[in-house]
Amino acid sequence: MTAPPTAPALLRVRDLRTYFVTEHGRGTARAVDDVSFDLYPGETLGIVGESGCGKTVTSLSILRLVPEPPGHILPGSLIEFEGRNLLALPAPELRAVRGNQIAMIFQEPMTSLNPVFTVGDQIAEAAIIHQRLSRSAARARAIEMLGLVGIPDPEERVDHYPHQLSGGMRQRVMIAMALVCHPKVLIADEPTTALDVTIQAQILELLDRLQSELGMAVLLITHDLGVVAGHADRVVVMYAGRVVEQATTDELFERPTHPYTEGLLAAVPRIDAPRERLHAIPGQVPAATAWPTGCRFHPRCPYAWDKCVAQEPPLLDTGTAGHAARCWLVTEPERRQAKR
């Protein structure tokens, strides 16, 4: 995909703000602070960022899984799925969407599975609740799903407990659970971070295959730019609770515009590049209770000037379709050249 999609968005996130009241009343952590993006049918949208940038809270907010208190989604936030604001839905209607039309897989397959139920029971549960399948039909569906996600001997594995499976197998079970109702949207939050690299390759290949077979849209949340490069159509880069850059994947890697994106790309150790010093971004992600003034990246930015300290830039159009960056360099590109 080279240009941004033109069909109507399946999921629209607008002005999402999710804040947390911290312990000891030290203030409010503005974990997600005015985030907007669209997810189109059939595409994979990558959300990239480091710890503390707000990507996981964004994904939890979509399904209203943020624990309240200490968290709360501020009024004025909108999460629109097929024309309805999920944030305004009554609980029973939300439950009909959650796990049915929008499903989620998590980073840690061991803690996300219930250790006292067989994997078959856990996969069948959603089919029984949402699609009102009988027990035996749901069991047959569970076996079918286990086969679909590439688990050998599904008739036997359906009666196994999570502890009897390897990490890779558990993540396959998680995927089977998420996909049992054929959701339109799959939110995958760091689906391969806990896995070994050869198992990660298997799971990513599986997700690609299932997406093309089932035609769902995938929101792929990851810290790994390599995973995004190989699997996302478009990318949203988050920093300090904000979207700082968005573009098609090819465009983002060819012309990274926000200095954070640029720095992140240069910091990744490469196996294809000659051995040299890595480019490091100085400092660290600030605390969500005290975001810097102006552009939130300015204390770590090699290009920052007075304007960046005083005034936060909006997401500015770079001139290429669908490519925007929250950086004043877009308006004064000569400053980037001068620094180089």
Added chain:
Amino acid sequence: MTPPLVDVRDLVKHYAGERSWFGFGRPKAPIRAVDGVSFTIEAGQSLGLVGESGSGKTTVGRTMLRLQEPTSGTVLFDGNDVFALDAAKLRALRRRMQIVFQDPYSSLNPRMTVAETLREPLEIHGLKGQVTALLDEVGLDAAFAQRYPHELSGGQRQRVGIARALSVEPQFVVCDEPVSALDVSVQAQVLNLLADLRARRKLTYLFIAHDLAVVRHIADHVAVMYLGKIVERAPATEIYAQPRHPYTRALLSAVPEPNPRASKRRIVLPGDIPSPAHPPSGCPFHPRCPHPKKNERCRTEPPPLRPITPGHLAACHYAEEPM
């Protein structure tokens, strides 16, 4: 020719299998965490030891420093047999061999300030050293001396862990996944720091990692482990340019590259990593091996780690064949 600083010969570490029936039943098969590992590291060089979970890479590092007792094998450090030393001599030798741990959260004492953490090894070894100078060397402000670990970020803690290892001026440092728990931008900072320290202090590293891309930036030689054995060992430039073992080839191809136009052929290995309690017969990699020449010999005859080209060893019957 000077002998290597570190000489590991046929190192074996088996953990006894658990007993069923609350300890009264028959023991289960032992876990063969490390199963005959040999390598040398010249002074000033750094060896990257790479493998996935259960490969035994961490056990190698810890056993070498005798943080765990080996089942068998020898480790010579500057000519001293590490496993034959008494407690006093071992303590003296440990000043010269240090370790940086993976998890900067659990490897610092939460009740000790940074200054106390850094002073402890100096006191144990009766050395003089400046906490502020150490902090400065790892890029931390002197004000950090009075802080507690919970006040530090992951990257800062790892810097403290590195300063603690360096405080006694070791020659050899085992870096056990020192950047795996860190975010990309901070990971780059710590990798650069380790490279600078090595150059400045002429350190020798055993750099343990699961990530071949990280190792590329720090190692002169690379050894790849699978199920307790080294399956390939070569100079770093060699192993990235021309990997010989099918497992190394698959590992390299599985690294997600931050380049959407990268058109490399991905080798996706089937199946899971077997349990080190029940390693497969013959070549331990044979059940997952994608090599077109794989045959009955691989199932029955364990391939020795043998030279393919000078200085490049691989444990595969068909390491010379294209894949």
